[in-house]
Amino acid sequence: MTSTNLIVVTSVERDTFLVDGRLEELKGLVAPCRVVDVESYSQESWIELLRETNPKILVAGWKVKPLPVNTRSAIAPALEYICYLPGSIRHFVPRELIEEGVQVTNWSSSISRIVAECALLLSLSCMRRAAYWAHQMHDRGGWKDATTQTQSLFDRRVGIHGFGAIAKELLRLLRPFTNEISTYTEGVPEAVFEEHGIRKVDSLERLFAENDLIIELEALTPERHKIVGEKLLRSIPEGGAFVNVARGALVDEDALVRVAEEGRIQVGLDVYSVEPLPPDHPFRGCRNINMLPHLGGPTTDRRRDAADRALENLRRFQRDEPLRDAITLEVYDRST
Structure with missing residues (x-):
């Protein structure tokens, strides 16, 4: 034949x-x-x-x-x-x-640097509250005043959940900003963390509680469905940020809406448990959430x-x- x-x-x-x-x-x-x-x-x-x-x-x-x-x-x-x-x-x-x-x-890993670039973009957007200011300046005629608070990524404590190919590329992009970078994942040999010069913490709870910025890059498996719940999100220090460029289903999105609407943290999202994101989803309109429509990579x-x-x-x-x-x-x- x-x-x-x-x-x-x-x-x-x-x-x-x-x-x-x-x-x-x-x-x-x-x-x-x-x-x-x-x-x-x-x-x-x-x-x-x-x-x-x-x-x-x-x-x-x-x-x-x-x-x-x-x-x-x-x-x-x-x-x-x-x-x-x-x-x-x-x-x-x-x-x-x-x-x-x-x-x-x-x-596979051919697109890792592009997804890492998107994670950095959302991280910087959270620090500078880009979603809020885009709304204020486009729709409200807004401008800063004496009470305006801004933040920089320099010298921030950054926690990366997951340590695959994208996380390794992201590590290179983050290092000009900070050396305070740690990670948590399972099943990765200790030698990998030593090779890349990153500190591994011993629990997801510590990762969230001890960092100003959490970047979600873990692989989605059945046991990790909604692994990021309200308790973890609330443990991020006030004024911190949570960025997800991995999979939406890793996160309890109802809890994420509640925490974001309270204004405790900034949120950056490129992925969602339902895609396309429904027009009436509560993420839409929350000015503490910086959103992209799954553009992470490759561009x-x-x-x-x-x-x-x-x-x-x-x-x-x-x-x-x-x-x-x-x-x-x-x-x-x-x-x-």
Whole structure:
């Protein structure tokens, strides 16, 4: 049975990820191939396309349809490598395919510095109360007066919940501002903290209570659902801030609204438990909450970084070399 590789991207994905010759390089790496915009396909016609082409390599973007559990056994037995240009793959790749030996990669750490940049932006916005002043100056004709309080990020105590690739990039961005940086996470060897020169505290309670700024970067797992509750949020020193660029479901959002509305702390959010954020959500209109609509990363101009990681891994695959940041079963199980 012949095999034709597939590149499944929308026109927007093609024009943002695969710019400046990257599409041509990609086609050369996976030839013979077909480039398909799968938005026009139903689930049934998508499966028929897989059956017709029987790809060894599948390169895909956000709009790709899910792969059936029986893809290898009954639809596309030649499939060996799924190169997913974006991030979360659980909606697209069944665990069974990885169990059967299909290799899978995504953008992984290629976007870490961009998400870290967003965390820094929201942190600075909280310190300067950017949401409040944007409202005052645009809608109220506001201006500072003698009672106006401002804060700087310099010499602040910063706590990072989670210490993966994004946290490591954020650490580099924070160091020009402060050396008072600590972290809390589970399952990371002590040598990692020593390597990066960051202090690990022994509990989440200490992390929140002992820092002026908390940045949420932990991975969402079932046991961490709403792990950041009202008690933790209230333990942040008054005048401090909480920033979340990880997953909305890590936080009890009802409690976060209550604490933010009291004005004790500033809040910076790029992620929410329900997305898009409903128009009537109580986050909207709370002037202590600085909000972005899940823009953390990669920015449109840096999607090319994810494409470069994909091209690198395709070259590795063709040379039968280990793939960078491959999605193992362990990584799959802890991903969101």
